[in-house]
Amino acid sequence: MLTREHELLKDTVREFAEREVRPPARDLDERQGFNPAIFHRIGSLGLLGVTIPENFGGGDMDILGATLCMEELGRVCASTALSYLAHSILCVHNIHANGNEAQKNKYLPDLCSGKKIGAMAMTEPDHGSDAMGLETKAVLEGNEYYLTGRKMFITNGTDADTIVVYASTGNDRQISSFIVEKKFSGFSVGKKLSKLGMRASPTCELIFDRCRVPKENVLGKLHEGIDQMQRTLNVERITISGISIGIAQAALEDSLDYAKERKQFGKPIGDFQLVQKMLADMYTWLEAARSLTYRAAKAQDAGEGSTSLASACKVYASEIATQACLHAIQILGGYGYCKDYNVERYLRDAKLMEIGAGTSEVQRVLIAKQLLKSNL
Ligand SMILES: Cc1cc2nc3c(=O)[nH]c(=O)nc-3n(C[C@H](O)[C@H](O)[C@H](O)COP(=O)(O)OP(=O)(O)OC[C@H]3O[C@@H](n4cnc5c(N)ncnc54)[C@H](O)[C@@H]3O)c2cc1C
Known part of the structure; x- marks a missing residue:
């Protein structure tokens, strides 16, 4: 489903996220801190303007590429991914998509290098x-x-x-x-x-x-604001779904590790079929959300995107992320409820995904409206 270029981008961002973003994530969450220096470091990878051309300092990738960046950052620190989305999509992509040449030349290079935050x-x-x-x-x-x-x-x-x-x-x-x-x-x-x-x-x-x-x-x-808003919102809904997928992926990985290690009644809890059901459900939801989101991103890249498809991946990925985090806490039991483990943070972060960039209710209203209009 991914090209070699997409795979390479995903691997690069994963390696960067593990090295630079994961270590401070729990502490930043605890003290509600922000790490603007991370912007400079993401900028050095050329990803602050991931969707815009290289002549402005951008990464020249497509919407699917931007979604993969969100996914890999979201897997280790959803907050960093959200701030990155606000910068790279809501501000940078927006200025590039809707601005004139003078505006692009004036604002995009500093936003792409991380000198300015958007x-x-x-x-x-x-x-x-x-x-x-x-x-x-x-x-x-x-x-x-x-x-x-x-x-x-x-x-x-x-x-x-x-x-x-x-x-x-x-x-x-x-x-x-x-x-x-x-x-x-x-x-x-x-x-x-x-x-x-x-x-x-x-x-x-x-x-x-x-x-x-x-x-x-x-x-x-x-x-032109309303048209611009509509254009950017579809891109926002698809790319933000990448963050939901990243959170759900992290919840599954942590659950698998724990299910193999934690022993009760003399065996790993992963041997119990009720725990296996939770793991299997998480995997199924995650793969379905990933497929739908990548499909929406590819449609957007091909100029065939629609509000219903963008809203469908937003609503599905965000809701399964919350459910996956609830399962992860259940699998980790009492430890999952405590801050020594990351899964409680994943749940708190996941809930925002059902609210920001348009609530789940609003996404459903939009989907239904478009379906009814096309007489399906
Ligand atoms: C952490 C965070 C970051 C954000 N970042 C940004 C940002 O960078 N820029 C920005 O501009 N905004 C941002 N937002 C705002 C976000 O997009 C809004 O919170 C969201 O669109 C919902 O608006 P609201 O909170 O006013 O809720 P309301 O619109 O007041 O909704 C309240 C409830 O009513 C329901 N509701 C409303 N209308 C309908 C309807 N027609 N049918 C059915 N139910 C309905 C909603 O689904 C919700 O359950 C952010 C929000 C948060 C929490």
């Missing part, structure tokens, strides 16, 4: 699933837009230098996106949120108080 701000305190109802306004005065409003739950927001921000630029849901730099006047970082999981990926509120944004920082064309 984020994307769509969600607001009162508008999550109903993102199109956003209230942040951008008003043109002379050569500058003045942005006023608040954004909520923004991954990397505390540390981001370059943020793609969605705001209303007219009536009737006319939305545009803007490239905002953290040094722009009127921009400030609000409260960092304390979270159940994904604790090593910083999430915060952003405040725009007549934030001055030059006219040339409208990403692409004015009022």
Whole structure:
């Protein structure tokens, strides 16, 4: 299913993740720390702009390649994978897909080298699933837009230098996106949120108080925000499914190791058929999620992607990841419930996957809508 190039990429990221990302993962989770230095190191692999051309410092890979990066990072530290996704897909891929040449030349090289950290701000305190109802306004005065409003739950927001921000630029849901730099006047970082999981990926509120944004920082064309949002969301849903697969893979690996070592009633618990059922179910779910996600990625790469396919892999991979983590905790018994083992972290991280990038309920609404429209 994977080309030689994809296999090579997967192996490279796995080796990097084991060496650089795994060692600090548990400590970062414990103290809700963030490790921006990891961005420089991922940048040195050429993967911060994994989907964009080499002339901007990117990795020139496809959506399937980006998904594999998420999977391998997600397998050792889902928080790092989430921050990497916000940077490489929501910001970098977005600017490349929707920006003009001047914007690409100005922003992409520093984002690809890791000199600058990226984020994307769509969600607001009162508008999550109903993102199109956003209230942040951008008003043109002379050569500058003045942005006023608040954004909520923004991954990397505390540390981001370059943020793609969605705001209303007219009536009737006319939305545009803007490239905002953290040094722009009127921009400030609000409260960092304390979270159940994904604790090593910083999430915060952003405040725009007549934030001055030059006219040339409208990403692409004015009022194009909704189309841009739709295009990027499909890519986000597919690539984020890679993180779910990585978490489920880690849950299965840890469960297998434990089932072989832990003895009860004089034999390894892996000999008990009720434990074997849990392992077999985890494997089956994982392989099904992987196949569906790779298929959605390949369809997107071939220009045949659809919202229903992207949403299907998002909803399935995220829900089986949570279930796989619950099984892993059950297999590890009391130890699985304690922080000396990683599986409780996997579960806390997995739950976010059913919420971020559109909840499972919203994905199902989208799938049903598209199915009904095509009279299937
Ligand atoms: C850790 C984290 C990181 C995030 N990172 C980012 C980021 O980088 N950038 C960004 O812009 N956003 C980000 N988000 C926001 C995320 O995308 C939203 O949380 C998500 O879209 C849900 O919105 P909400 O939390 O406001 O929930 P709500 O929309 O208020 O939903 C609450 C409940 O109602 C249900 N519901 C809502 N509408 C419907 C409907 N039509 N039918 C059925 N059920 C419905 C939902 O499924 C959910 O169960 C992040 C969130 C988290 C927690």
